[in-house]
Amino acid sequence: MTDFYGLNLKNLLEKAHVGVVVHRWDTSIVYANPTALKLLGLSFEEISNKVTSDLTWDFVDYAGNKLLEENYPVNKVKLTQKSVTNEIIGIVNKDNKALWFMINAYPEGEVGSDTRSIIITFNDISDFKQLYFFSDIVENTQDIVIVCEADNIQYPTGPKIVYVNKAFETLTGYAKEEVLGETPRILQGDLTDKAAMSRINVALSNHVAITETLLNYDIKGRPYWIEMNIIPLKNKFGEVTHFGAIERDVSExxxxxxxxxxxxxxxxxxxxxxxxxxxxxxxxxxxxxxxxxxxAFFDPLTNIPNRRFFIDQVHRLIKSCNRRKVSIAFGLIDIDDFKLVNDTHGHDAGDLILVELANYLEKFCRVDEAFCRYGGEEFAFAVAIENESDLDSLTSRLIEGIRGLKPTLGGHDLSITASAGFKLCKPSDYLDFEKAMKQADIALYHSKQNGKNRVTIESEIDDDCCNIINLVKPDKITSLHKD
Missing domain, CATH: 1.10.12 (Lyase 2-enoyl-coa Hydratase; Chain  A, domain 2)
Structure with missing residues (x-):
């Protein structure tokens, strides 16, 4: 090793508290500092000139699954020519004991050079990883368990969730993958007690335990009460690194x-x-x-969300889509000639048609989409649109479903047709919800004026035209110029 501004770099490596291993480009080991040998429990003679296939231990991922040899850090660098950063890997030694390390790896030297090498550095995080072995115990408990990071608790992004158990998924309807990295604030709504939230924030800031009863909302926006106990979690140095919350549904x-x-x-x-x-x-x-x-949140006749609940759900959808940078389609659906149905067949027939259409919309919409009975014979919904072409497919499926509804009253089949209007909004536009709904209503008016039994899509992409999808022939698209 050479001196660098008077410093002996080899001496620095020998005394470093981080493990350092140097591989030739063929992955054989040419150097390991004392810290690396101590962490691995091996002598240099045991690993010198060994390639990855010669090693007597197994690498496992964060979940404990054995890694394929090509996914070893040194092989990933060799295959991709790119660095590996902060990867958590377990090494199962000859005693079948798992040691956990935070690993970084990078290529050193010029491409094609005989001296090109791969540098591996790693730290022992076994004590830190041990914090999460408790999941085997709490995974099947009926109480909800949430673990969050403690380093950033401020609104709107913190604290970030790093663990939830099955009871959390069952109660909230969220899958674990949907909430990891999110903040528990996604469960809160307009009626959540702001004073209680403030007390929780103060307790977290001061790293002290707290017990509160709070109103939360599941993935469908349904409210429920929980009693939560939040405690700070410390590492072996006495530092608060995480917060654990044990919660119980106390609605009943x-x-x-x-x-x-x-x-x-x-x-x-x-x-x-x-x-x-x-x-x-x-x-x-x-x-x-x-x-x-x-x-207050559900229509008594159809038992689907009412306008108030719809508005609350739309605001949640807007926040979600804003984070994902995707568009939203706002739609209004109006049953054609509904007054004529009531006058001809009676109000029981009208109610039956409303219920049938409501049931269909409830099955048609996904749990993260917003829909409601907007008033009278009018329904509304809002959906996230990943690609603009998806809206045509969605309206076609919607149309086919409505046309297929055949409610029966007194032995007579009742047919249903409907007119609809949609407004497709990009992320920069859909924050003005009221304006979007008004434009959807204008599109609905055009559907009514152009023969009913059809859908009008008014898109911001082209201010001069909208696409009209005929309900009878959903694959036929014509142009509509704005007045």
């Missing part, structure tokens, strides 16, 4: 608690008639408010 318990309070108030009625009247009235108002909260 809150309901039973309210019932118990009601019975207790009845027992106390003998003590004071006035007190009883006051308590009864208080409980009646409380129950009325709870009932209103339960039905």
């Amino acid at each position: 318990r809150k309901f039973h608690l309210e019932q118990l309070q009601f019975r207790n108030q009845e027992l106390k009625s003998l003590k004071s008639e006035l007190e009883q009247l006051v308590c009864d009235r208080t409980l009646e108002l409380q129950k009325a408010n709870e009932k209103l909260e339960k039905i």
Whole structure:
């Protein structure tokens, strides 16, 4: 080794607290510093001139699965000519014990040179990795378990989720892969207690434990109550690196608690008639408010979301699509000649058609899409559009489904046709939700004025025209010029 500004680089490597291994380009080992040998539990004679296929240990990934030889860090660098950065890998030694390392690897020297080599550096993170072995214990518990990073807790991105168990997936409807790297704030909504959220933030900032009861929302936007206990998690040096939250769904318990309070108030009625009247009235108002909260988000006839719930879901969809940089299609659907159906067959027939169409939309839409009965015979929904061409396919499927609905009343089949209007918005445009819905309504008006039983798509891509898809022949597209 040569001196660099008076420093002996080999001496630095020999005393470094990070493991360093140097491979020839054929992957044979030519150097390993003392830290590397100590971490691996080997002598230099045991690994000198050994290639990866000669090694007596196995490499495993973060989940404990054995790696193929081509996925060894040194082989990945050789195959790709690129560096490997901060890769967590386990090494199962001859004693069948797994040691965990944070590994970096990079090529050194000019391409084609006889002295070209591959440098591997690594740190022992076994103690850190051990923090997550508890998942085998908590994975099947009925309580929800969430682990978040502690280094960034500030709104809007932190803290970031690094672990959730199966109970979390069951309660929220989110898959583990959907929430890793996200913040628990995705579960909160407009009715979540801001004061409780502030208390939690203060506790996290001060690295202290806290217990709170909070209103959260699942992936479909349905509210539920949880009791959460948040505790700081420390490493072996006493530093807080993560926060663990143990949560329990207490929605049913809150309901039973309210019932118990009601019975207790009845027992106390003998003590004071006035007190009883006051308590009864208080409980009646409380129950009325709870009932209103339960039905405030769903249409009583069709049992699908109403306009209020739709608006809340659209705002969630906008946030999600804004992060993903994808477009949103806003749509309005209106049943054709609905008044004539009521006048001819009666209101029972009209109600049946509304329910049939609502059931179809509920099956048609995915859990992350927004839809509702917008009012009367009008329905609305909003969907994420990855590619603009997907909207034509979506409307075609929607059309075919509506045409296939044949509700039966009194032995008579009722046919359904509908007109629809859509507005496709790019990420820069869909933040103005009200404007988008108005433009969708204009498109719906054009469908009605051009013979009904069709869909009009008004796209911002071309301000001079919209695509019209005929419901009877969904593959036929004509142009519509704006007035």
